Amino acid sequence: MAMECPRLVDIEGEVTLAHGEGARATRELLRDVVLPALGEAAPQVLDDAAPVGHGYEGKLLVTTDSYVVSPYRFPGGDIGSLAVHGSLNDLAVCGARPVALTVGLILEEGFPLRELVQVLQSAARAASRWEVRFHAGDTKVVPRGACDRIFVNTTAVGVCPSGVRLGFDRVRPGDAILVSGTIAEHGMAVMAVREGFGFGGDLVSDSGPVYDAVQRLLSRCSGLRFLRDPTRGGVAAVLHEVAQATGFTLTIDEDRVPVREPVRAACELLGLDPLYVACEGRFVAFVAPDQAELAVSVLRGGGCSDAAFIGVVQQWRGAPVLVRTPLGPERVLDEPKGSPLPRIC
Amino acid sequence: MAMECPRLVDIEGEVTLAHGEGARATRELLRDVVLPALGEAAPQVLDDAAPVGHGYEGKLLVTTDSYVVSPYRFPGGDIGSLAVHGSLNDLAVCGARPVALTVGLILEEGFPLRELVQVLQSAARAASRWEVRFHAGDTKVVPRGACDRIFVNTTAVGVCPSGVRLGFDRVRPGDAILVSGTIAEHGMAVMAVREGFGFGGDLVSDSGPVYDAVQRLLSRCSGLRFLRDPTRGGVAAVLHEVAQATGFTLTIDEDRVPVREPVRAACELLGLDPLYVACEGRFVAFVAPDQAELAVSVLRGGGCSDAAFIGVVQQWRGAPVLVRTPLGPERVLDEPKGSPLPRIC
Numbered sequence: 001m002a003m004e005c006p007r008l009v010d011i012e013g014e015v016t017l018a019h020g021e022g023a024r025a026t027r028e029l030l031r032d033v034v035l036p037a038l039g040e041a042a043p044q045v046l047d048d049a050a051p052v053g054h055g056y057e058g059k060l061l062v063t064t065d066s067y068v069v070s071p072y073r074f075p076g077g078d079i080g081s082l083a084v085h086g087s088l089n090d091l092a093v094c095g096a097r098p099v100a101l102t103v104g105l106i107l108e109e110g111f112p113l114r115e116l117v118q119v120l121q122s123a124a125r126a127a128s129r130w131e132v133r134f135h136a137g138d139t140k141v142v143p144r145g146a147c148d149r150i151f152v153n154t155t156a157v158g159v160c161p162s163g164v165r166l167g168f169d170r171v172r173p174g175d176a177i178l179v180s181g182t183i184a185e186h187g188m189a190v191m192a193v194r195e196g197f198g199f200g201g202d203l204v205s206d207s208g209p210v211y212d213a214v215q216r217l218l219s220r221c222s223g224l225r226f227l228r229d230p231t232r233g234g235v236a237a238v239l240h241e242v243a244q245a246t247g248f249t250l251t252i253d254e255d256r257v258p259v260r261e262p263v264r265a266a267c268e269l270l271g272l273d274p275l276y277v278a279c280e281g282r283f284v285a286f287v288a289p290d291q292a293e294l295a296v297s298v299l300r301g302g303g304c305s306d307a308a309f310i311g312v313v314q315q316w317r318g319a320p321v322l323v324r325t326p327l328g329p330e331r332v333l334d335e336p337k338g339s340p341l342p343r344i345c
Numbered sequence: 346m347a348m349e350c351p352r353l354v355d356i357e358g359e360v361t362l363a364h365g366e367g368a369r370a371t372r373e374l375l376r377d378v379v380l381p382a383l384g385e386a387a388p389q390v391l392d393d394a395a396p397v398g399h400g401y402e403g404k405l406l407v408t409t410d411s412y413v414v415s416p417y418r419f420p421g422g423d424i425g426s427l428a429v430h431g432s433l434n435d436l437a438v439c440g441a442r443p444v445a446l447t448v449g450l451i452l453e454e455g456f457p458l459r460e461l462v463q464v465l466q467s468a469a470r471a472a473s474r475w476e477v478r479f480h481a482g483d484t485k486v487v488p489r490g491a492c493d494r495i496f497v498n499t500t501a502v503g504v505c506p507s508g509v510r511l512g513f514d515r516v517r518p519g520d521a522i523l524v525s526g527t528i529a530e531h532g533m534a535v536m537a538v539r540e541g542f543g544f545g546g547d548l549v550s551d552s553g554p555v556y557d558a559v560q561r562l563l564s565r566c567s568g569l570r571f572l573r574d575p576t577r578g579g580v581a582a583v584l585h586e587v588a589q590a591t592g593f594t595l596t597i598d599e600d601r602v603p604v605r606e607p608v609r610a611a612c613e614l615l616g617l618d619p620l621y622v623a624c625e626g627r628f629v630a631f632v633a634p635d636q637a638e639l640a641v642s643v644l645r646g647g648g649c650s651d652a653a654f655i656g657v658v659q660q661w662r663g664a665p666v667l668v669r670t671p672l673g674p675e676r677v678l679d680e681p682k683g684s685p686l687p688r689i690c
Contacts (some may be wrong), residue, residue: 090393
């Protein structure tokens with residue numbers, strides 16, 4: 001039936017309120033812009049609800065995130081790839097493999113269609129790295145001034161093999177704390193664009209999939225306790241979350257935390273501690289003491305060349321998180337609570 | 346650990362950027378506002394991804410919608426209840442029972458916490474009517490001016506018994522077209538608040554669950570072909586969608602379409618055809634000719650007292666949708682394409 005309608009949508013055009021009306025213009029936006037841009041990642045059924053599949057073995061998991069990052073394009077990614085990797089990483093750190101992904105767009109009237117296509121193509125490329133496609137989607141358009149360009153929700157369903165056991169409750173004093181790579185790169189890449197400093201292009205988001213690294217760890221390290229991706233609030237937020245949940249003190253060696261030099265310099269410029277700055281392609285791992293070395297070498301051997309042992313879990317020592325500094329006494333790492341980096345994801 | 350933190354969140358306060366940072370203020374917002382407001386509908390696990398369950402029989406379905414309705418509160422509901430019923434109705438019309446629901450909030454800095462609580466309580470009450478709770482959630486806060494008060498995404502996972510077969514491809518010439526109740530009520534209720542006319546409180550949204558009515562039909566009418574809830578674009582959008590998908594002409598008797606009097610009057614005032622105006626608690630059903638009467642009586646006997654037979658599917662007659670008017674010739678019902686009612690859901 002597609003040939004019967006004249007092409008209303010001009011790729012050089014802009015998003016209009018009619019595109020959000022759920023009728024002809026919406027269908028044409030889907031047919032001429034959204035589905036071609038998503039390519040093989042496009043939904044195979046355009047219905048109110050889309051089939052995911054039959055009879056999965058194991059536990060089903062679901063996760064949702066809305067993305068409002070500003071600017072929506074940054075070195076290393078954009079709101080499309082960020083939304084895909086972000087939600088699927090949330091599944092991955094639970095040990096789950098994604099089986100379905102949905103995307104909900106909120107667009108500001110006037111948003112250029114060309115940029116919408118770029119965001120969708122970026123989301124599709126990200127999805128292909130996870131071997132998953134979009135099962136369902138939704139597009140709303142609001143008048144100029146009612147939202148800032150583009151917001152994206154991604155929700156993902158995953159399946160976790162019954163044998164995987166990861167959780168706060170498995171963390172014990174003595175456990176090693178690892179990060180899977182250099183930290184603070186996503187946050188500083190976004191801040192650099194927003195604030196207009198470049199550092200010669202050296203600030204690039206780490207936004208990407210953690211699935212392979214997690215699976216490699218799961219298959220090699222029986223002593224894996226808990227994993228979490230340090231997004232909003234950075235590594236500090238993860239450490240505080242675990243400390244709150246377990247009642248233990250987490251002690252970090254500042255010297256061991258891997259931070260790339262331009263990221264460190266940019267943090268200093270803005271007066272930020274890298275421990276508070278968001279990653280989007282890393283995870284923090286808690287591992288049994290006797291497997292810390294194995295876990296680091298499994299990660300490094302599998303592409304996470306900057307993976308590092310950064311600290312230990314201890315019985316309560318008077319503060320949730322302590323940081324050992326190279327030249328001074330231990331300091332208390334406060335829980336992030338201000339708003340140093342709004343709209344980072 | 347909850348007692349260790351002073352209560353930062355004052356229910357008389359406002360949403361702040363810090364509430365969206367993913368750290369302490371976010372956790373306190375969850376603990377003091379969001380989770381208490383959701384009550385029994387609150388997630389039972391606060392993790393990156395939440396378990397849905399094991400080994401469902403039948404087909405898994407997923408659906409997603411973002412809600413940007415303005416104003417976010419209207420007679421008969423608000424953005425919270427609308428988002429729950431809206432996404433779950435999308436599952437219901439596919440014959441599916443919801444097993445998981447997620448909620449993603451985008452809040453404007455300064456949004457009153459008291460109103461957030463009301464929206465969440467309303468969402469929780471709606472979820473309880475479906476006997477489902479929220480499995481996962483996400484809250485983002487954007488600076489003043491970057492969104493209009495509150496946007497809500499809901500994504501739902503459902504299970505459909507293997508025996509249910511509903512689809513465009515089952516629609517045949519001769520099939521009867523039914524609506525499950527009076528139409529255009531949601532759209533006109535929102536417009537009435539937005540435009541400041543009240544009609545003595547007679548304009549109330551129909552936002553609500555269609556699950557029971559759908560299940561009743563499924564269990565009694567083997568000749569059910571296809572169901573769809575007429576939201577954006579109203580009944581006209583559904584008719585055009587089916588006509589496009591099947592290549593048949595759908596002919597409606599204008600006289601038979603149930604419209605409450607105040608809704609009809611409000612439509613006339615605004616120059617709108619009720620067939621184009623959104624419902625949020627109705628569905629359009631396509632039924633085998635010999636079961637049309639049965640289907641109407643099943644619906645009427647089960648609480649849908651205004652359910653009605655409104656038209657028939659015919660071989661192609663030169664236009665996708667025709668309307669028989671009481672006093673004149675048939676007219677072509679154009680596909681909705683303008684933007685008469687932006688931000689209706």
